[in-house]
Amino acid sequence: MSAVRPRILVIDDEPQIHRFLTPALDAAGYDARRADSGQEGLRAIALWSPDAVLLDLGLPDMDGKDVLKRAREFYAGPILILSARDKEAEKIEALDLGANDYVEKPFGVGELLARVRAGLRQTGDAGRPRGPVAAGDVVIDLEMRLVTRSGQPVRLTPKEYDVLAQLALHAGKLVTHMDLLSAVWGKAHVSDTQYLRVVMGQLRHKLEADPAAPALLLTEPGVGYRLAG
Template structure:
């Protein structure tokens, strides 16, 4: 992260959002950077890359999803979407374009800060590119394609392993149904959500401490899944 305080760029055209989010970020140990338009936000992003971005979708000069697409052309840090648009399709489109998470307006500052901490922590993990991931007694070796639990090998099919690897490499991000299906089964299967659910169920049976109450692979209803193992 840059400097002693992580810089958080907030791109939102609502003054009241900046009025309460700026001080909240400051009090939480971040350096808030304000941008009221898409143009100003992209300019600041290019001038000095922040540690994370909070991006509103309803900007006056450019749709937030276009800003997201433009930002992802040169910025790889966490981007959290903040928007009053609550339709699932909006969330899915934003996540497919590269957003890390999505918070709906109205929102609680505590929730936003928690999501931000997770995004920053997992971004640091991804930068470290750990080839071995450990979650409790589960160990996933991404180089050897080997999964063990309490020292015993977990027998996964090639598809199950590829699905697990996609989730683990997402490291805390919401990975959409489309992203998982395209990566593991190919573009022709990007709408086979029921098929994906079956494989997620099989995977949970093999790796979750309690498959009936998943703690490693969490469901984001209507959107996708999130790996929560550290």
């Protein structure tokens, strides 16, 4: 069986960066994925659980430092900044916000790969979930994107899975309506709590023994939801 390739997420809106970085990362033994905006990047970090993130500061929808700040609320893996901004103050601020390294554009692919390897050595697999998440007779395998109940696969819609994955990433902890809506539907929908109510109702019918008295997908009234351990 082939080894699992480390996952690298590249958050950058420059197509040429992806054109040369994706094959370079692939050739170096990494599984690379792209995101072209800050919101797309945050969602990919939450749902794909990369081993490392390469983050540009100049994104079309938000400043990369804001992406970094929000990512550090739930992601512990290495984040390397890629940026044409060469001011020392920018570097210091990014490092203070939790970046592991700062690489100026243009950069050599050899140097970048060395810095990625160093970041992965420093943090190990701290940014990824450790194995499947179990709640009662429900098991959420975030690596395989597979959900089972009493050992039987459960068919979920993409939005149902995305919401459940968010709760599984923070199992036992409260996840607010705003955080769920932002991660799954995007920042423009952080007030659309009816979306969540519908999806949570569907999930409870598929996963709970008694959907009317949920024991796994718990409501924190007026605040958010929590996946019971």
